[in-house]
Amino acid sequence: MNHDTLSDLLRTVRLQSAAFEVIADPAHACDTPCGGPLLMAMVLRGEALATVEGEADVLLRTGDLVLAPRGGVRITPQPGGTLVRGCLQHDAQAARLLIESWPRLLHLPAARCSPWMARLAGEAARGCGSQPAGSDVVLVRLAEALLAETVRLYFEELPDGAKGWLAGLRDRYVSRALAAMHDSPAHPWTVEELGHRVGLSRSALHDRFNQALGQPPNQYLARWRIQLGSRMLLETRRPVASIAEDVGYESEAAFSRAFKRMIGQPPASWRRDQVAREMVAS
Missing domain, CATH: 2.60.120.280 (Regulatory protein AraC)
Structure with missing residues (x-):
């Protein structure tokens, strides 16, 4: 896993x-x-x-x-x-x-x-x-x-005391929660549901996430969805609305707002800029 x-x-x-x-x-x-x-x-x-x-x-x-x-x-x-x-x-x-x-x-x-x-x-x-x-x-x-x-x-051979995403994979509870979010990014995960899935209380999972990754599960999920969406924007020609649905957003508008907040541009214009940059580089 x-x-x-x-x-x-x-x-x-x-x-x-x-x-x-x-x-x-x-x-x-x-x-x-x-x-x-x-x-x-x-x-x-x-x-x-x-x-x-x-x-x-x-x-x-x-x-x-x-x-x-x-x-x-x-x-x-x-x-x-x-x-x-x-x-x-x-x-x-x-x-x-x-x-x-x-x-x-x-x-x-x-x-x-x-x-x-x-x-x-x-x-x-x-x-x-x-x-x-x-x-x-x-x-x-x-x-x-x-x-x-x-x-x-x-x-x-991650050293003891390491922090961050890789350290989270070494924690059996955090790693199982990460795998669940990666397997089903569009699912409307709550910390309580993730905790139940991995065998921890809501507060215990929240604390372990913060300790290992420096962020709570819901924040990680939001970042992962945008990262996954950005890859789809670059590697496919699918409409933004279709990608938004696949990564867990109820509407294209909601995805666009979250994408702009994290990346700095709306997804459609970001995709155009990335494609243009790659064409110049090639």
Whole structure:
């Protein structure tokens, strides 16, 4: 159940572009500005140093992979070291639920990485500087595979005391409530009904949700419905009214108000802007 729910959310994270670069000179560190793209890096040879503002430095060795979701991170190859860096431009709204649950630096030592991850990183490194037809699409798919596997492996050994969406999946009551909402997003869930379904009182489930995710179940459900709706807007040509019904809104107007409140635009105009942006990018 946990992994199905995790996959469900991972499918909503859309990478708009992925650019990779090989860095072997200590003078050319990888910096991640706050609010910028996701930074992914794997050490291909030797060592590198990850510096996080306000935290202890992390020494990276050959085969280690790091993901910096929110900026404020610098990764510097040490003398003799080489790394491949990926800048992953993503839909900030679609990725928000997942990224909020990550640390500022997500570090996977080489021993925890799947063997094929190093091969994919090597393919990205070999493709740097060449632009054959279709390469942009290939790099995005490659980056999405690396991103999904990184999150999956991180989830498997989530540290004690972790907070956020991934931590919620580790709680048997919260994870069952999340699965119910993901399985039937249009159902008019109440906290009381969810609590009854997972075997907790209304107040106990409310408290566990707040502790793990930092938000109550009804707020999470509202965000999940909008995130699911945004994916449908991008991946289908269905009318807004049909999508609104599928994600649990009684009318197109109610969905549009909720969508604008969360995303900043009505769904129809947001869809047009996203389609136009993708056409320009391609």
